Amino acid sequence: MLGTAYVRGLQTDDLGGGVVCTGKHFLAYGLPEGGMNHAPVHVGPRELREVFAEPFAAAIRDAGLASVMNSYSSVDGLPCAGAAEILTRLLRDELGFDGVVVADYFAVALLEFAHRTAGSRREAARQALEAGLDLELPVLDCYRELAALVGAGEVSEALVDRSARRVLRQKLQLGLFERPYADAGAAGRVYDTAEQRALARTVAARSCCLLTNSGVLPLGADRRTIAVVGPTADDPRLLQGDYHYPAHLEIMHLPAEAHFTPHVTLLAGIRDAVGSGTRVVHARGCDVRDPDPRGIADAVGAARDADVAIVCVGGRSGLTGDCTVGEARDATDLGLTGAQPELVDRVIATGTPTVVVVIGGRVLALPRIAVHAAALLYAWLPGEEGGNAIADVLFGTVNPSGRLPVSLPRSVGQVPVYYRYRAGGGRSAFHGDYTDSPATPLFPFGHGLGYTAFAYDQLRVRGASTCEPIEVSVRVANAGTRAGDEVIQLYVRDEVASVARPDRQLVGFAWASLAPGERRTVHFTVHPSRLAFYDPEMRFVTEPGVLTFMVGASSADIRGSASIDLGGPTAEHRQAAIVPTQARIE
Known part of the structure; x- marks a missing residue:
């Protein structure tokens, strides 16, 4: 999708x-x-x-x-x-x-x-x-x-x-035979416009995934001092991925700074967001890769004297040897690199409420941070307006609505970890978890928090045949005091099939913006081809039998389920002709 x-x-x-x-x-x-x-x-x-x-x-x-x-x-x-x-x-x-x-x-x-x-x-x-x-x-x-x-x-x-x-x-x-050259003037007129930057800010804010929050977020106007520390807090180079233009210049050992579109770092975004009564202090603390911890003391001092600490960690995306993320930047450890783990631990140890913001393009295993930080926000690679976008989320101007497109593991030993394990997968059938860890991911596919709460009810599933579309509807209500966006996710499980099928498979989702107290009904139309799979003879088929449909806020946060027994023949399809699930909101 x-x-x-x-x-x-x-x-x-x-x-x-x-x-x-x-x-x-x-x-x-x-x-x-x-x-x-x-x-x-x-x-x-x-x-x-x-x-x-x-x-x-x-x-x-x-x-x-x-x-x-x-x-x-x-x-x-x-x-x-x-x-x-x-x-x-x-x-x-x-x-x-x-x-x-x-x-x-x-x-x-x-x-x-x-x-x-x-x-x-x-x-x-x-x-x-x-x-x-x-x-x-x-x-x-x-x-x-x-x-x-x-x-x-x-x-x-x-x-x-x-x-x-x-x-x-x-x-x-x-049209390259008629127009073999690009129109440089036309390209320039639509490059880095105010409209584009506004869209970049919106997209980056909506992409932020709030993974934990003990109540420290959104930050209020009563914060007199905010410490912003960490290697990704004020480095525009770290806001972009490994294939943006400056990263390619680095391969050729050419200066890249002059080729940057103006970028807003998180430090700049926070300073722009706070009022005159709030002081923002900054200390880098350490590098994303260098294990040298000598700068951490300054960051700890800034955090100790602040009302809240924002620790910005992550990686450097690129293709050169000093990069931690990108093509051929393979690693055997999914933890933070360099002295960053020590930086986070020591800032949290000050007792100052600590918000950890991850800026980077790699899935990380962060079990200690998930437990001990007051909040954990995954901002990915937010681009040129990234600092403003993250600040919008931290201060509540934007209610976070990003949902994880992957599962985050507890440890590298779980990899590959994903939500759609086939029946019998994801955990030991006889012993359950690992001897040293739960088998579940640290954060599941589809997970993401916001600053309000949503309630689901009135789930309905209607379908009778492998040859007819299935209708699924559910009512969603904003049960909190803030306006917010919910991503309603629809999963399905084939209870008995001719091959081992996923325990749950995403077949649709819808985005609903709801005011406090507002209720909307989401309708999904699932075509039988969307439920097809390759049988033992490698035919792409939808089989008759019991299907369980589940709706929820993530692959692990299921709010309702209902089963139907599909009749009819085994229906054969072509993967090239799958009909996507349609969603509408009333």
């Missing part, structure tokens, strides 16, 4: 007035061996399709995704860049993709010197082209050999024509 919305916004319906969006990386790039970038992936064909291919399938069928980039990894021994089973039979024949497949940088050459499925650049070019990879990037390297391969009769000229036709068709759709 999120990927589809991203493609719609970036690509638009008319390529002639927009850009081509490239979905990456196809396929299963997020589950490599040992958590290492480029490492092999071990996953079966059912999981590959139902879990890893589905976001691509949705973007293709619902948003017209026009380009796909291969994964560096091999899947079950097949390097994605050279596997027709992945780039043609799965991507095109099963999922219905008809755009251009582009190589991740140097991926064709990797068939020779990394995967060793090719003995030469020439052989790598043949493998990739036959697999369905249309365009080599970033430069013509292995594909220089294609003319010689065709001349020698080792590659069909029709394959070259096929890829050339795809690339040329997309250039025509983009």
Whole structure:
């Protein structure tokens, strides 16, 4: 759902007035061996399709995704860049993709010197082209050999024509033959405008996930002194991800500061938000990576004399050796890096109410902070208006409504940890938890707090057949004293199926803005294809039987459930034709 919305916004319906969006990386790039970038992936064909291919399938069928980039990894021994089973039979024949497949940088050459499925650049070019990879990037390297391969009769000229036709068709759709150059003036007129910055602030604030809150938030006007400490409090570089322009300049050892769009740090955002009667003191404390703790004493002193301490931690996103997050920045520990754990512990030990704000692009395991901090806010990578956006949440100008798009583990030993474990997964069937930890995540998928409370009632589920849509409705009320937004999440469980199915699977969600005391009814229409799965014969089917629908505020905070017994035949579908769940609010 999120990927589809991203493609719609970036690509638009008319390529002639927009850009081509490239979905990456196809396929299963997020589950490599040992958590290492480029490492092999071990996953079966059912999981590959139902879990890893589905976001691509949705973007293709619902948003017209026009380009796909291969994964560096091999899947079950097949390097994605050279596997027709992945780039043609799965991507095109099963999922219905008809755009251009582009190589991740140097991926064709990797068939020779990394995967060793090719003995030469020439052989790598043949493998990739036959697999369905249309365009080599970033430069013509292995594909220089294609003319010689065709001349020698080792590659069909029709394959070259096929890829050339795809690339040329997309250039025509983009209007590049009529308008080969970008209009720099038009681009400048829509760059970093006041409207864009306002939207960036709104998006960043809505993306903040409030994970714990003992009541310290929102901060009131009575705070006379606020200590803002930590390495991510006043560094604009840390507000962006590893592929923004300055990060690329760093790879080439070029100065990046001059190329920054103006950014608002959290320290600046807080100073702008408070009144003249509130003093804001700042101490960096430590670096995101350096273990040197000598600056922590200044941060502790600032916190001890304050009414509230805001500790800003996280990472540095990029591709150079000093970065902690980003491509190939693999780690064996999911805790905070450097001296940051000591900084947090010592500030909390002062007894000053401590709010921990995480600014970074990595999932972290933060069990001590979750228990001992007065509040924990995950702000991710909030961008140029990040400081203002986070301040809006901290001071209650914005009631937080972000929900976790992933589960946060208690320990790296739980990884991979997610909400949709298949039946029998997530915990030991005979012994339950780990010997040293609960088996549940520290924070589950879909979790997020706000400054008000919501109540659910009047859950209704209506459906009779595998061939007809299922109607689900639930009433949601704002039971608190503040206006707020609730994300109503709809999950389903197949009680008995021909293969092990997830204990719960998200099939829809809706966003409702409610005033205090206001009630709204959310209606979901779930098409039978949305409930389909691959059976033992690898047919994509919806089976008759009992389904339990659950609504709630997260995958673990279920507020109501109801079951129906679907009759009818086993209905066969195509993954390329799944009908998305429709939601409306009355």
